[in-house]
Amino acid sequence: xxxxxxxxxxxxxxxxxxxxxxxxxxxxxxxxxxxxxxxxxxxxxxxxxxxxxxxxxxxxxxxxxxxxxxxxxxxxxxxxxxxxxxxxxxxxxxxxxxxxxxxxxxxxx
Numbered sequence: 001x002x003x004x005x006x007x008x009x010x011x012x013x014x015x016x017x018x019x020x021x022x023x024x025x026x027x028x029x030x031x032x033x034x035x036x037x038x039x040x041x042x043x044x045x046x047x048x049x050x051x052x053x054x055x056x057x058x059x060x061x062x063x064x065x066x067x068x069x070x071x072x073x074x075x076x077x078x079x080x081x082x083x084x085x086x087x088x089x090x091x092x093x094x095x096x097x098x099x100x101x102x103x104x105x106x107x108x109x
Contacts (some may be wrong), residue, residue: 008096035047042096047070049082050066053081
């Protein structure tokens with residue numbers, strides 16, 4: 001069984017190496033543009049990634065859903081699918097987000 005990752009709001013901008021602070025991100029690999037959102041000090045993708053690569057596919061193998069829902073990825077593919085200057089968030093980055101949203105309890109001092 002393969003782990004499947006839908007990259008939606010799961011990609012975080014590396015703030016130190018990326019000056020992206022606009023409301024969109026254009027993926028230089030395929031020219032697709034995605035909405036982004038700044039939450040606290042973090043910039044998150046606000047749309048599902050739709051970058052075609054090995055070990056990625058459309059839900060129900062329906063390419064018509066790609067622009068709306070993005071692609072599904074294995075875990076290994078998801079780690080490679082992120083646009084330049086972006087990455088899957090670490091546990092610490094999730095906690096920062098949760099704290100900003102008032103959701104984290106009893107984690108990390």
